[in-house]
Amino acid sequence: MNKVDLVDFVDWSGVECLNQNSSHSLPNALKQGYREDDGLNLESDADEQLLINIPFTQVVKLYSVVVKGPEEEGPKTVKLFSNKEHMGFSNVNEFPPSDTAILSPDNLKEKPVVLKYVKFQNVRSLTIFIEDNQSGSDITKVQKIALFGTTVETTDMKGLKKIEDH
Amino acid sequence: MVLEATMICIDNSEWMRNGDYSPCRFQAQADAVNLICGAKTQSNPENTVGILTMAGRGVRVLTTPTTDLGKILACMHDVEMGGEMNMAAGIQVAQLALKHRQNKNQQQRIIVFAGSPVKYDKRVLEVIGKTLKKNSVALDIVNFGEEDGRKPEKLEALLSAVNNNDSSHIVHIPPGPNALSDVLISTPVLNGEGGGSDLPAAAGGNDFDFGVDPNLDPELALALRVSMEEERARQEAAAKRAAEESARQEKVEEPSSNSQDATMVDSADDRASEASGNNTDPVAITLSMQTPGHNDPSVHDVDMSEATHEEEELAIALQMSMKDESDMSKVLEDQSFVSSVLASLPGVDPNDPSVKDLLASLQGQSESEQKKKEDEPPNDEK
Numbered sequence: 170m171n172k173v174d175l176v177d178f179v180d181w182s183g184v185e186c187l188n189q190n191s192s193h194s195l196p197n198a199l200k201q202g203y204r205e206d207d208g209l210n211l212e213s214d215a216d217e218q219l220l221i222n223i224p225f226t227q228v229v230k231l232y233s234v235v236v237k238g239p240e241e242e243g244p245k246t247v248k249l250f251s252n253k254e255h256m257g258f259s260n261v262n263e264f265p266p267s268d269t270a271i272l273s274p275d276n277l278k279e280k281p282v283v284l285k286y287v288k289f290q291n292v293r294s295l296t297i298f299i300e301d302n303q304s305g306s307d308i309t310k311v312q313k314i315a316l317f318g319t320t321v322e323t324t325d326m327k328g329l330k331k332i333e334d335h
Numbered sequence: 336m337v338l339e340a341t342m343i344c345i346d347n348s349e350w351m352r353n354g355d356y357s358p359c360r361f362q363a364q365a366d367a368v369n370l371i372c373g374a375k376t377q378s379n380p381e382n383t384v385g386i387l388t389m390a391g392r393g394v395r396v397l398t399t400p401t402t403d404l405g406k407i408l409a410c411m412h413d414v415e416m417g418g419e420m421n422m423a424a425g426i427q428v429a430q431l432a433l434k435h436r437q438n439k440n441q442q443q444r445i446i447v448f449a450g451s452p453v454k455y456d457k458r459v460l461e462v463i464g465k466t467l468k469k470n471s472v473a474l475d476i477v478n479f480g481e482e483d484g485r486k487p488e489k490l491e492a493l494l495s496a497v498n499n500n501d502s503s504h505i506v507h508i509p510p511g512p513n514a515l516s517d518v519l520i521s522t523p524v525l526n527g528e529g530g531g532s533d534l535p536a537a538a539g540g541n542d543f544d545f546g547v548d549p550n551l552d553p554e555l556a557l558a559l560r561v562s563m564e565e566e567r568a569r570q571e572a573a574a575k576r577a578a579e580e581s582a583r584q585e586k587v588e589e590p591s592s593n594s595q596d597a598t599m600v601d602s603a604d605d606r607a608s609e610a611s612g613n614n615t616d617p618v619a620i621t622l623s624m625q626t627p628g629h630n631d632p633s634v635h636d637v638d639m640s641e642a643t644h645e646e647e648e649l650a651i652a653l654q655m656s657m658k659d660e661s662d663m664s665k666v667l668e669d670q671s672f673v674s675s676v677l678a679s680l681p682g683v684d685p686n687d688p689s690v691k692d693l694l695a696s697l698q699g700q701s702e703s704e705q706k707k708k709e710d711e712p713p714n715d716e717k
Contacts, residue, residue: 188469191500214499215465255439257470 172232175225175316176201183224183294187258190214193310195221204313210238211311217302219244219309220258224294228321231289233281236272237313241304243277244311246270250296251289261298277303281317289318340383340400340441341375342429343368343448348390348420350451350481355510360480363515364448365411367477370516371446372407374525377564383441385432386410389425390418390451396428400436420451426463430472443472446524449490450480457492464496473502475524479515583675 176199186195193212197203213219231251238244248266250256256264267288276282295316302309345364356363368386375382383400386407397410426445433443445467453460467474474497476490487507494505504523508515519525566573 187471215469218469257434259434259470 172317172319175229175231175318178225178227178229178320180224180226183222185222186211187220188214188216188218190308198311198314199223204315207237207312209312211314213299213309217299217305217307217309218258219297219299219311220256220261221297221299221314222254222256222294223297223316224254225292229292229318230286230321231284231292231295231316231318232286233283233317234270235279235281235313235315235317236276236311237279238272238277238302238309238311240274240277242302242306242308242310243272244299244301244309245272245303246300247272247282248298248300249284249289250298251292252294253296254294256296256298261296266298272303274303279313291321292318336379338379338381338438338441339375339444340385340433340436340438341371341444341446342385342387342400342432343371343446344422344425344429345386345388345414346390346420346448346450346480347388347414347416348418348451349416350420351416353480356479356515360450361414361416364450364479365414366514367448367516367519368411369408370519371525372404373564374567376402376404377568381438381441383436383438385429387425387428387432388414389422390420391415392418394421394424394428396432399432400441419454420449422447422449422453423455423459423463426467426474430467430470433472434470443470444475445472446475446477448477448479449486452481452483453486453489455489457489460489460493461496464493467497468499471499473497473499475503476505477508477519477524478505479508479510482509 179199184195184199189195190212191214193210195211197206197209198211203209211219234249236244236247247270248261249268249270250261250264251267253264268285270276270282270284272282273280297314299309299311345368347361351359351361351364353360372384375384381402383402384407385400386397388395388397391414397414398406401407426447429445430443433445436443464474474494476494478487478490490505494503497503506519506522506524508518511518
């Protein structure tokens with residue numbers, strides 16, 4: 170099956186981001202249209218860490234992730250947690266992440282990070298913990314977050330055909 | 336109507352024995368806490384409130400966030416004064432209590448009563464503030480009691496570290512004749528972002544919010560306060576309807592009498608005044624007419640005139656708040672106005688006589704009218 174951009178399957182009512190700057194918020198990096206604009210960033214507020222929770226409208230399999238950011242303030246260490254909602258900064262390091270990625274400057278230029286596929290077979294919600302940034306500055310900036318994968322087989326209602334009466 | 340979990344941090348240190356707020360700082364604080372709990376649970380029934388004490392033997396959580404007001408009031412009884420306030424630990428424990436709340440969809444808020452001197456450095460407070468902001472916890476600070484030079488500055492620094500989009504507030508309450516809780520009513524601590532509805536805004540013209548000195552009649556004041564809290568929730572819709580009505584009807588009661596609602600004795604009068612254009616309830620009209628005549632801050636005039644109508648007022652207030660239909664019969668039948676009002680309400684059958692009566696008496700509250708309309712016809716049918 171082809172990998173698709175999972176932005177269509179994001180459940181926007183449950184999307185949350187801790188420690189974001191309210192004028193530079195998550196939709197700037199996640200929503201279609203906003204994320205293409207490099208001037209619109211997600212920025213951190215009190216310090217450089219960010220904790221993002223993205224629930225999906227259906228169960229998905231995650232294949233790869235693209236995190237685009239500026240060279241200096243872009244994220245460096247990114248931990249991904251599958252199906253762990255309601256974490257806070259104090260307990261995020263108590264759970265082992267489903268995957269960890271140390272972003273290189275190439276990644277920040279939209280080279281996708283391929284994930285451990287087996288860990289992301291059954292994802293209802295994804296939590297992204299951005300632990301630090303490239304230059305160690307106080308603010309982390311993210312221009313784009315894109316998730317690629319596939320949906321788990323679900324019934325296509327249009328394909329259902331009425332059984333003919335005998 | 337934000338869904339919120341609140342932790343209230345109470346200062347029960349030795350400094351709270353001081354009598355500069357009557358009867359003593361601690362009692363004034365306790366009243367304020369009760370008021371806040373009531374307001375929070377009123378504004379959204381799923382809101383939870385918890386209490387912890389900061390002084391005594393150490394920070395102690397009295398109740399974790401709960402919707403049960405009775406439990407909260409019971410806990411307040413057992414609190415003893417002593418020791419020194421430990422604000423930093425108090426806030427951190429409050430944060431932890433909020434983190435483990437049952438309903439994770441609730442916004443987190445901490446309300447701190449800072450009555451004794453703050454012994455912490457500004458920097459320590461700023462770090463605490465930043466941690467709160469990072470975990471999206473809002474903070475309200477009530478600065479009262481001890482006033483030493485550095486305290487307001489430290490608390491302001493804490494507030495600016497926490498503040499995110501004006502969701503956090505600080506209130507400074509100097510000692511004075513007004514009760515701590517009365518001053519709090521008009522602040523954003525109780526009113527959230529709105530900054531106050533009609534009642535608190537107009538209360539500036541009168542020393543007592545309800546026009547009744549609590550010393551003269553504490554029971555009446557309490558009954559009024561309770562019915563005012565209930566009324567608060569309906570104010571928005573009510574104000575909108577009142578504006579429409581007073582524009583339509585040019586009667587004796589000018590809009591100023593509407594704004595003087597805050598000085599009116601009770602919610603019954605609020606409703607009566609708002610519906611004054613349509614209401615020939617003699618007692619209500621007399622009261623409304625008296626208020627403009629007693630606009631000056633001299634409470635005593637209001638007291639005297641209202642003392643004579645106290646019994647009737649209280650009866651009407653209680654009855655109206657209980658929505659007892661039998662008393663509505665004395666309310667106006669201004670047919671032309673009523674029918675125009677009814678026509679503007681969606682989903683109402685104007686031909687039902689009980690609906691007519693009810694709506695006439697409860698004008699100004701489209702929400703409660705609709706509820707009533709649903710309640711009453713089934714009641715009648717029983």
